[in-house]
Every structure is written in C-alpha cells, then in structure tokens.
Amino acid sequence: MIQDQSVSPGYCLLQPLRNDVPLPANGYSNQYFFKDRTGKLFLKNSVVYIINRDSEIHGPAGTHQGQPGFKDIDKVFALQCTTWPQQARQWLDQKDEGQWPSAEMKQYCSRTGCFVVCVGCRGSKYEQLEWRISTSLAERCLMFNLNITQIHCYVLMKVILKAYITPFFQDVISSYMCKTVVFHCIAKTHSTIWRKNNLLSCLTHCLYLLYTNIINENCPHFIIPGNNLMRGKISPAVKPYILEILNNIINSEGVALLGIKCDALGYRLHDKFHNLCPIKTSAIISVTLLFNLAAEKSSTQIKTYKFLKDSSPYEAVEKLKNYISKAFYCQYEGLDKTVSLLLLPLYCTTLGSVLASRNICQYNTVSADALKLISLGLSTDVASSKLKLASILYCVQEIQKADLVLSEIERRYDLQIVEPVCCCHRFERKYFKQGFCQLYDNYNEEVLQYTTASCVRFLPCEIHCVPTELRYEIFRSTQEDRMFRTEDDEWMDCAVVDSLPYLYFLQYKVNSHLGSHDKKQATLFKLIRTIKKEPNLGHRETALNILGKCMEQEGRAGDALQCYFMSLNVRRRNNAAKIHMRILLSVLINART
Structure with a gap:
C-alpha cells in the first residue's frame, strides 16, 4: 500500500512485490498494471471490469439485478489488509x-483490519490507479452497537x-x-436523546446535518475524515434542487413521512396518527361541507360551460351577459344569495376571457374592458382565474406582467393547505x-378563496387565450373516441x-422567454414533482402532456415520448397525447431522413 501526499485521503496505490523477496516487482505493464516514469508498477482498479465482466458495475460492485427467477446480487472484489489503516489512527x-x-x-475496531476495493477518488489525478480503503468490518461493529431508535433513524433516512x-x-x-451522517450525529450528541419518543427530533437532526454537508459539498468519512464522500458527486445544476427538497422535508416537521409509498409507510403512519389523535366528528363534517361547497361551485361552472362550448365568440358573449344579469337579480332579490356571490365572479372572468380571445384574434392585444371583467373574478380561489389572466398576458407577449402574476399565485399557493378541486369526472380522491x-373552525364560504x-x-371560443401546447386538448x-364518451364527458371539448401543473408550465414558458435558465429548470422540476406527488390531480394526463411539450423544448425527445406514454396509461381514449406523439415522431423521422 502506497499512501503519500499525492494520493487522495482514504485511498491508496497498490504496488506488486516480487515472489521471492519483499521488494517492488519489475516487469512490463499490461491490461492489469501501469508503469510510471520511474519504472514502478501499480495495479489498476479497472480490474473490476475484468473480474465482473458479466455484471453491471456500480462503484466497486458488480451487480446482477432484475433477472427472473434469481436473487439480486452485489459482488465486491476486495483485497484484505491485516493492519489498521494509517489514515484512521487519529480516529482511535x-x-x-x-x-x-x-x-x-x-479497540475492537483496531483489530479488524481493513480492505481495499477497486474504485478511485472521483476527479483525482490518479483516479484509475487509486484503491479505496474500506473499514467495513469496523463499521459493522458500530452498526451492531446502535440502539433501536438510531436504527430507525437510519432506515427512515x-x-x-x-x-x-x-x-x-x-x-x-x-x-x-x-x-x-447518522454515525456523526450519534458521536456528537449525548446518548440520552436517542429515545423512541424523540425519534422525529433525532431524524430532523440527521437530515439537517445532511443538508449542511450538501451546502458545503463535504461529507467526511466517519473513520477517515479526510475522505470526502461527496467529492465530485453533486453538480452545481442539481445542488439547489436537492437542498430545496431536504429543506421542505425538514420544515414539514414529519408530515413528509406521510407521503412515502415504500412499504405503505405513509398510509400506515396516517392511520396510526388518526388512531392516536382522532379528528372530531364535527370537524370531519365541517371540512367535508367546505370542500363540497367548492366542488359544487366547480360543478355548476361545468354545467354552464356545457351550454357555451359550441357557441361562437359572439353567441358566448350574449349568453354570459344573460347569466350575469340573472346572478345580479338573484343577489338583489335575496334568492340564493350565496350561490350568486360564488358564481358571479366566475361568469365575469369567463366573459372577460372570451372578449380577450376575440381581441387577440383581431388585434393581438387585450381591451381594457376585457381586463376589467377578468379582474372581477380573480379572488374566486387561489389560482384558477389568476392563471387565466397570466395565460392571456403570455399569449399577447406581456411576459414581464405574466411573470408578476405567476409569482403572486405561487406565493399564495400553500402546498400544505390548498386542495385541488376537479368535478369534471369521477376519480379516486385521496x-x-x-x-x-x-x-374546520373557519368553514364559511369566504375561506375557499x-x-x-x-x-x-378554456372554452373553444377562448382558444386565443391558450398557449399552443394546451390548445391540442x-x-x-377522434370520431372513434367520441363513441366511447358519455354525457358526463362534454368537458373534453374544452382545454x-x-x-x-399549469402554474409551473406557464412559469417554465415565461422563464424561457426571459432567458432565466436556472428558474426555468427549477419550475420544470416542480412540474415533475407535482405530477409525481400531488395525489388529487383530476387531469394528470393533461399535466403529463404539457410536461412532454416541455421535454420537447429541452431537446429530450425520449423523455417527451415517455410522458405521452404515461399520459395514455392514465387515459387511453380522448387524449391529446396521441396527437403529440404523432407530431414528435414525424419530426424525428424527417430529421433523420
């Protein structure tokens, strides 16, 4: 083992010795060895590819995974060293x-010896020659001396x-x-904090240390601190996203655990939580009534759109004016006052959007009257009407104004509170x-906003207020698809x-126009995360379609096709993914020819 200043901490070079005397061997370099300028021979760590020629290589391990009828296996080729590594003496x-x-x-660890495994330090001058020093037997001893809370903490991480x-x-x-990270946390804290009833606090402590390590891009090996386990692992492009994810998990105070699907952990914790802290029956009723009120408002809007979807822009304007007059009358006469208060802003926004679509088609601008009508309905809920305004501003190339509106929506959209509402079709709400x-203590209708x-x-007569990517909806x-539609599927004639998802999609498009590459990538990541993690999306197939269009813009045709396939898995018929796939495949084929 050669360990000097030129070798990365936690690594060594291996020099072969003669068979007869303990002196450096001389010979010619081959596929196994490298000869330096002085004539010294060193064993290459690329020997792992020769030993594991039939395996997939991950670091020092050759893996056999996914073969039907066989267990998944990791094989690590290692050379045993009977003495404790010099670089770890300080830890003792x-x-x-x-x-x-x-x-x-x-004391026990010092007698275990160590191994060297065939992988070099990433980015090192001698990356192809270095062998990593493995103190796995000592670490095994440490693991066997953890208590149950410490083990739970490691498993949860x-x-x-x-x-x-x-x-x-x-x-x-x-x-x-x-x-x-768990080892470092245990070593730096008193043993009394590692109790079952303090598990969440211990987990948060470990996650925060991991967060700090990522900021510094340094995770020191527990036994050989000079060996930075994160060296060359975290690129500047992904670092802010990982930090954001960890920050959200830490600040969730344990709520993030409820979203974990592995071993149904989230569902089991959710059930256990409700068994330990049951919500009052009155609270359940209040929450359900509150949500049902929002759902009924959305459902009534759909019924209104049913009578507007086949109308020309001029016909739609006249019908909407009639609806608005009736709503004013009901409010004035005291008939269904709550209903009229909820629906009137929606009618105003829709009328403003139809007028804006006409304006854009004729003059590529939006009139003041249209914007005033749209503004009357901006507080119907957290996002939907404001997103219509942002969409209109984007379509007339008012990019800076659209960016301001979208930023305000994101600021108001609390991911821990805001519930998506969709009554277009029946789907399994989580x-x-x-x-x-x-x-539940504030269950009046005002809290819905x-x-x-x-x-x-968007109605067909609002098409000019819709970005090109969404117009396909x-x-x-197709004529064949329509045969499989029911009377409840008339919403499918709208976008x-x-x-x-639409918030993040518009932010992606706006940031593309502004040339903000980092913000664009951040919103793309948020769109992906929303599709994966939000359980109550009513139009997941549409979200996947617009994600596919983003992937096309990124030049990631393969990922775009995968999005469209996933979209078709959600909804096999009446899905614009078929159009997107045909267009993309046509472009790829023409480009190849």
Whole structure:
C-alpha cells in the first residue's frame, strides 16, 4: 500500500512485490498494471471490469439485478489488509462528546483490519490507479452497537432518500452517506436523546446535518475524515434542487413521512396518527361541507360551460351577459344569495376571457374592458382565474406582467393547505391535506378563496387565450373516441388543466422567454414533482402532456415520448397525447431522413 501526499485521503496505490523477496516487482505493464516514469508498477482498479465482466458495475460492485427467477446480487472484489489503516489512527485517539463509540468498541475496531476495493477518488489525478480503503468490518461493529431508535433513524433516512431524491437524482446521495451522517450525529450528541419518543427530533437532526454537508459539498468519512464522500458527486445544476427538497422535508416537521409509498409507510403512519389523535366528528363534517361547497361551485361552472362550448365568440358573449344579469337579480332579490356571490365572479372572468380571445384574434392585444371583467373574478380561489389572466398576458407577449402574476399565485399557493378541486369526472380522491383539515373552525364560504384551486378551463371560443401546447386538448377526441364518451364527458371539448401543473408550465414558458435558465429548470422540476406527488390531480394526463411539450423544448425527445406514454396509461381514449406523439415522431423521422 502506497499512501503519500499525492494520493487522495482514504485511498491508496497498490504496488506488486516480487515472489521471492519483499521488494517492488519489475516487469512490463499490461491490461492489469501501469508503469510510471520511474519504472514502478501499480495495479489498476479497472480490474473490476475484468473480474465482473458479466455484471453491471456500480462503484466497486458488480451487480446482477432484475433477472427472473434469481436473487439480486452485489459482488465486491476486495483485497484484505491485516493492519489498521494509517489514515484512521487519529480516529482511535480522539474523544467524542457523546462518548460513542466507546473505548472498547474502538479497540475492537483496531483489530479488524481493513480492505481495499477497486474504485478511485472521483476527479483525482490518479483516479484509475487509486484503491479505496474500506473499514467495513469496523463499521459493522458500530452498526451492531446502535440502539433501536438510531436504527430507525437510519432506515427512515434511506426511505426518505428513496422516496424524494433518488427518483430525480440517482447516484448523488447514497445510503452510505446516510449511514455516515447518522454515525456523526450519534458521536456528537449525548446518548440520552436517542429515545423512541424523540425519534422525529433525532431524524430532523440527521437530515439537517445532511443538508449542511450538501451546502458545503463535504461529507467526511466517519473513520477517515479526510475522505470526502461527496467529492465530485453533486453538480452545481442539481445542488439547489436537492437542498430545496431536504429543506421542505425538514420544515414539514414529519408530515413528509406521510407521503412515502415504500412499504405503505405513509398510509400506515396516517392511520396510526388518526388512531392516536382522532379528528372530531364535527370537524370531519365541517371540512367535508367546505370542500363540497367548492366542488359544487366547480360543478355548476361545468354545467354552464356545457351550454357555451359550441357557441361562437359572439353567441358566448350574449349568453354570459344573460347569466350575469340573472346572478345580479338573484343577489338583489335575496334568492340564493350565496350561490350568486360564488358564481358571479366566475361568469365575469369567463366573459372577460372570451372578449380577450376575440381581441387577440383581431388585434393581438387585450381591451381594457376585457381586463376589467377578468379582474372581477380573480379572488374566486387561489389560482384558477389568476392563471387565466397570466395565460392571456403570455399569449399577447406581456411576459414581464405574466411573470408578476405567476409569482403572486405561487406565493399564495400553500402546498400544505390548498386542495385541488376537479368535478369534471369521477376519480379516486385521496385524503385531504392536513393543513386544509385544520380549517374546520373557519368553514364559511369566504375561506375557499384561500384554500382551494379549481381546474383552469378554456372554452373553444377562448382558444386565443391558450398557449399552443394546451390548445391540442380542445381537439383530443377522434370520431372513434367520441363513441366511447358519455354525457358526463362534454368537458373534453374544452382545454382543462389542474391549477398547480399549469402554474409551473406557464412559469417554465415565461422563464424561457426571459432567458432565466436556472428558474426555468427549477419550475420544470416542480412540474415533475407535482405530477409525481400531488395525489388529487383530476387531469394528470393533461399535466403529463404539457410536461412532454416541455421535454420537447429541452431537446429530450425520449423523455417527451415517455410522458405521452404515461399520459395514455392514465387515459387511453380522448387524449391529446396521441396527437403529440404523432407530431414528435414525424419530426424525428424527417430529421433523420
């Protein structure tokens, strides 16, 4: 083992010795060895590819995975070293604040020896020659001396990693880093805090240390601190997104665990939470009534659109004026006052949008009257009417104004509280968000404008207020598809999308125009996360379609096709994904020819 200043901490070079005497061997370099200028031979770590020629290589391991009828196997080729690594001697002598590990544990570790495995330090000058020093036997001893809370903490970190980070950023944060972070936390704290009833606090402490390590891009090996496990792992492009994910998990105070699907952890915790802290029956009724009021408002809007969808812009204007007059009359006469108060702003916004579409078609601008009508309905809920305004501003190239509107929507859209509302069709609604459920003391209709976000709906006569990518939704149905539609599917003649995905899609388009590359990528990531994590999207197929169009703009044709396939898995018929796929495949074929 050669360990000098030129070799990365935690790594060594391997020099072959002669068979007869313990002196450096001389010979010619081949596929296994490298000869330097002085004639010294060193064993290459690329020997892993020769030893594991039939395996997929991950670091020092050769893996056999996904073969039907066989277990998944990791094989690590390692050379045993009978002495304790020189670089770890300091760890044996240092005293930890929490008195962990104990002197007896360290003494045992010093007798375990170590291994060297065939992988070099990323970015090192000698990356192809370095071998990593593995203290796996010592770490095994440390793991066997953890209490149940510490083990739970480590397992939860791995599950959080698998649920929230690995799907987006593979091979960036490893399980080994999680284990190392847990070791550091245990060593720096007193043993009394690691109790079952303090698990969430311990987990938060570990996540915060991981967060700090990512900021500094330094996760020191527990036994060989000079070895930075994060060296070369985190690129500047992905770092802010990982930090954002971890920050949200830490600030959720444990709520993020409810969203973990692995081993049905989220559902089991949710059930256990309700068993321990049952919500009052009156609260359940109040929350349900509150949501049903929002749903009824959305459903009534759909019924109105049913009589408008086949109308020309001029006919739609006259019908909407009639609806507005009736709503004013009901309000004045005291008949169904609550209903009229809820519907009147929606009618005004729709009328303004139809007028704006006419203006854009004729003059490529929007009249003051149209904008005034739209503004009357901006507070119907958190997002839908404001998103119509932002969409109109985007279509007339008022990019800066659209950006301001979208920023205000995102500021008001509390992901922990706001519930998506969709009554276009029946779909399996998951549980209400915890923040929404806590509002049962304020169950009057005024709270809807802060806690709900309806679908954004565009009639065919509003087509000029819709970005090109979303216009295809109006023409989603072929003649064959229409045969499989029912009377409840008339919303399919409109362009309809959930508020949150549409918010991020418009932000992506606006940031593209503004040349803000980092913001554009951030909103693209938020769109992906929303599609994956939001359980109550009523138009997931449409969200996947607009994500596919974003992927096309990014030049990621393969990912775009995957989005369209996923969209078709959600809704096989009456889906604009078929149009998007045909257009994309036509472009790819023409480009190739």
